[in-house]
Amino acid sequence: MVCIVSRTGRELQRYNNLGCRQVVGCIPYRYKNGSDGKISNELEVLMISSQKGQGLLFPKGGWELDESVEEAASRESLEEAGVRGNVERKLGKWTFISKRYGKCYEGHMFPLLVKEQLDDLWPEKNVRSRIWMSAAQAREVCQHGWMKEALDVLVDRLTSPQQ
Numbered sequence: 001m002v003c004i005v006s007r008t009g010r011e012l013q014r015y016n017n018l019g020c021r022q023v024v025g026c027i028p029y030r031y032k033n034g035s036d037g038k039i040s041n042e043l044e045v046l047m048i049s050s051q052k053g054q055g056l057l058f059p060k061g062g063w064e065l066d067e068s069v070e071e072a073a074s075r076e077s078l079e080e081a082g083v084r085g086n087v088e089r090k091l092g093k094w095t096f097i098s099k100r101y102g103k104c105y106e107g108h109m110f111p112l113l114v115k116e117q118l119d120d121l122w123p124e125k126n127v128r129s130r131i132w133m134s135a136a137q138a139r140e141v142c143q144h145g146w147m148k149e150a151l152d153v154l155v156d157r158l159t160s161p162q163q
Contacts, residue, residue: 025060
């Protein structure tokens with residue numbers, strides 16, 4: 001058994017040249033199993049509850065100096081949502097002002113094709129809930145506009161014929 005603990009503190013945080021804190025997130029996704037047991041082409045995404053307040057969002061957190069952006073994306077998905085998988089090509093970069101703190105952030109988002117979902121041991125299990133839903137449902141309930149835009153990019157990427 002491996003003990004996984006969430007990182008805390010801001011000592012290793014990255015900031016861009018404008019002083020915006022750099023954060024990294026993932027949109028964990030999978031294809032739903034059909035009633036026949038085969039994988040369908042129906043996309044599902046995993047959302048988590050906000051740790052501070054209400055609403056749903058995708059896993060995200062600080063990008064630290066000792067990791068690549070892809071490693072940060074993978075770590076946040078494991079810590080906050082209890083999933084592991086393949087981090088895929090970046091969806092984009094967004095600059096936004098937090099509603100809570102009024103500070104500038106630079107958010108990098110990636111898709112994460114989920115290969116494993118931990119049921120018992122993941123760092124934020126006791127402070128977050130998680131729920132699989134359709135992309136359309138996720139777009140309705142997601143509390144951050146920049147994350148909705150990232151979801152739109154993912155859906156376009158996965159449904160376009162030239163993927």
